[in-house]
Amino acid sequence: MREQYREELEDINSCLVEMANSVGSAMSKATTALLDADVALADLVIAGDEQIDAARESIEQRCFTLLARQQPVATDLRTITTAMRIVSDLERMGDLAAHVAKLARMRFPDHAVPQEVRPIFLEAGHVAESLVTKTATVIAKLDVEAAAQLEAEDDLMDQLHRQLFRELLSKDWPHGMEAAIDVTLLGRYYERFADHAVSVARRVVYLVTGEREMHASHV
Amino acid sequence: MREQYREELEDINSCLVEMANSVGSAMSKATTALLDADVALADLVIAGDEQIDAARESIEQRCFTLLARQQPVATDLRTITTAMRIVSDLERMGDLAAHVAKLARMRFPDHAVPQEVRPIFLEAGHVAESLVTKTATVIAKLDVEAAAQLEAEDDLMDQLHRQLFRELLSKDWPHGMEAAIDVTLLGRYYERFADHAVSVARRVVYLVTGEREMHASHV
Numbered sequence: 001m002r003e004q005y006r007e008e009l010e011d012i013n014s015c016l017v018e019m020a021n022s023v024g025s026a027m028s029k030a031t032t033a034l035l036d037a038d039v040a041l042a043d044l045v046i047a048g049d050e051q052i053d054a055a056r057e058s059i060e061q062r063c064f065t066l067l068a069r070q071q072p073v074a075t076d077l078r079t080i081t082t083a084m085r086i087v088s089d090l091e092r093m094g095d096l097a098a099h100v101a102k103l104a105r106m107r108f109p110d111h112a113v114p115q116e117v118r119p120i121f122l123e124a125g126h127v128a129e130s131l132v133t134k135t136a137t138v139i140a141k142l143d144v145e146a147a148a149q150l151e152a153e154d155d156l157m158d159q160l161h162r163q164l165f166r167e168l169l170s171k172d173w174p175h176g177m178e179a180a181i182d183v184t185l186l187g188r189y190y191e192r193f194a195d196h197a198v199s200v201a202r203r204v205v206y207l208v209t210g211e212r213e214m215h216a217s218h219v
Numbered sequence: 220m221r222e223q224y225r226e227e228l229e230d231i232n233s234c235l236v237e238m239a240n241s242v243g244s245a246m247s248k249a250t251t252a253l254l255d256a257d258v259a260l261a262d263l264v265i266a267g268d269e270q271i272d273a274a275r276e277s278i279e280q281r282c283f284t285l286l287a288r289q290q291p292v293a294t295d296l297r298t299i300t301t302a303m304r305i306v307s308d309l310e311r312m313g314d315l316a317a318h319v320a321k322l323a324r325m326r327f328p329d330h331a332v333p334q335e336v337r338p339i340f341l342e343a344g345h346v347a348e349s350l351v352t353k354t355a356t357v358i359a360k361l362d363v364e365a366a367a368q369l370e371a372e373d374d375l376m377d378q379l380h381r382q383l384f385r386e387l388l389s390k391d392w393p394h395g396m397e398a399a400i401d402v403t404l405l406g407r408y409y410e411r412f413a414d415h416a417v418s419v420a421r422r423v424v425y426l427v428t429g430e431r432e433m434h435a436s437h438v
Contacts, residue, residue, distance in 0.1 A: 064300060071290035081283060081303065088304070169396055177388055180396060184403045 005070050012062055012083055017140045019055045019090045020200070024132035026052065026097035027193060031125030034104040034186070035118060037111045045101035052094035059087045082207045086139065089196040089203075093132070096193045103182055112182045114175040117167050124160050124190040127153055131197040138201045142208050147201040157194040161187050224289050231281055231302055236359045238274045238309045239419070243351035245271065245316035246412060250344030253323040253405070254337060256330045264320035271313035278306045301426045305358065308415040308422075312351070315412045322401055331401045333394045336386050343379050343409040346372055350416040357420045361427050366420040376413040380406050 026045050033042035063080045066072065072080060103112050113121050131153050138147045164187045167173065168180055245264050252261035282299050285291065291299060322331050332340050350372050357365045383406045386392065387399055 064296070067286065067300070068292045068296055071292075073287045073290075077283070077287055081286070084300065084303070085307070088307070165400065168400060173396060177392060177399060180399055181384065181387060181403050184400050185407065188404065188407060 005066070008062070008066060009076070009079060012059060012066075012080075013139065015055065015059050015062075016083060016086055016090070017136050019052065019059070019087065020132055020136035020139060022048070022052055022055065023090050023093045023097065024129055024136070026094055027100070027128045027132065028125065030097045030100035030104070031121065031128070033101050034113055035111075035121060035125075037104065037108055039105055039108040042101040042105040042108070046098050046105065049094050049098040052091060056087050056091040060084060063087075078207055082203050086200050086203055089200045093193050093196045096189045096196075099189050100186060103186060107182065112179070113186070114179050114183075116173075117164060117183055120160055120164050120167070121186065121190075124157065124187075127157050127160065128190055128193050128197075131157070131194055135197045135200050138204050142204060144205050144208055147205045150198055150201045154194050154198045157191060161191045224285070227281070227285060228295070228298060231278060231285075231299075232358065234274065234278050234281075235302060235305055235309070236355050238271065238278070238306065239351055239355040239358060241267070241271055241274065242309050242312045242316065243348055243355070245313055246319070246347045246351065247344065249316045249319035249323070250340065250347070252320050253332055254330075254340060254344075256323065256327055258324055258327040261320040261324040261327070265317050265324065268313050268317040271310060275306050275310040279303060282306075297426055301422050305419050305422055308419045312412050312415045315408045315415075318408050319405060322405060326401065331398070332405070333398055333402075335392075336383060336402055339379050339383050339386070340405065340409075343376065343406075346376050346379065347409055347412050347416075350376070350413055354416045354419050357423050361423060363424050363427055366424045369417055369420045373413050373417045376410060380410045 026048055029041050030045045032038060033045060063084050066080055067077075070076075106112070131150060134146050134150050134153070137143055138150070164183060168183060173180065245267055248260050249264045251257060252264060282303050285299055286296075289295075325331070350369060353365050353369050353372070356362055357369070383402060387402060392399065
């Protein structure tokens with residue numbers, strides 16, 4: 001019984017890693033859909049969000065069942081409650097990828113993102129992808145070092161976000177209000193995506209070290 | 220022992236209700252700070268967010284201790300895991316109130332919100348307050364009826380959000396890009412605040428009825 005229980009815990013962990021990879025792939029596709037005005041790809045991301053939601057339900061249910069049947073204490077209990085929180089961050093990241101895709105879809109056949117800010121979104125997409133890849137590693141290996149690197153990349157995302165505002169506020173923004181609203185919201189989606197990735201990493205660090213030192217003033 | 224356990228569960232529930240009220244009060248003050256450019260009030264909301272975060276930690280810890288010591292099953296277990304999720308929605312609502320307050324502070328002594336859209340934010344503030352009051356009732360009384368009313372009010376918030384975009388996109392938006400960005404982000408904060416209130420209500424409904432029928436396509 002104990003053996004089975006270990007296996008189940010490990011399997012839940014693998015599912016979290018898989019879910020992180022799905023979410024990363026969703027954001028990556030969403031960024032391409034956005035930059036290429038690729039509506040088919042956007043649709044794929046939007047449809048795929050259901051699978052991410054289903055993965056959340058499934059993992060939550062398995063955690064719940066473990067709690068009910070095994071009545072774990074101490075570290076095992078904390079591992080399961082942490083998994084339940086991580087899964088909700090990951091689901092939210094999937095929603096944000098879908099938001100990006102929906103915006104690309106809404107403006108099709110136009111590009112939602114004007115030329116001047118394309119490089120920023122391209123980079124934001126790369127940072128998002130790299131963040132979520134590291135997050136998956138942190139979950140898979142309970143790697144506290146990798147979690148620290150995540151924080152640095154999150155700072156990069158914040159810089160990109162500020163750069164976006166500078167572009168919007170520059171005198172020669174010729175793209176009108178609709179594009180400005182789109183860009184503002186898109187910037188927020190990428191920033192939140194990064195925040196959730198960092199939040200997942202912090203949860204793992206807390207689980208491993210019992211320290212919340214990385215819990216800085218992120219918004 | 221069993222008696223103590225019941226009392227602890229009820230006490231956690233009271234803390235959730237209290238936290239919902241704090242979060243409602245924070246958003247209400249933040250709205251006033253925004254509309255009156257009242258920086259002292261904004262500071263109060265920003266400082267108060269720490270107490271909301273502390274409430275979250277405390278409630279989470281108590282839930283965790285209950286899980287570890289009492290090893291509940293079935294409905295009791297579900298009640299506790301639901302409380303852990305609700306507390307994270309409520310904390311996020313507190314963050315969003317603080318975001319509104321920070322924006323009011325950033326633009327002080329100017330008003331962040333131009334005259335034309337003041338009525339929309341005034342109303343959004345009222346809807347937010349009403350939503351969170353109903354949310355508190357849903358938690359306190361496990362009132363499934365009240366939860367249904369929440370959905371209607373959330374629709375109202377969505378309408379206000381669309382109205383905001385119409386104002387921004389109207390030909391005579393004379394307030395420039397900075398105000399447009401502020402208004403776009405503020406609209407998003409109120410909308411997310413409402414979404415979280417609805418999410419809390421849905422969690423309670425699911426706990427009581429075991430049905431996720433209200434789990435519509437909210438974003």
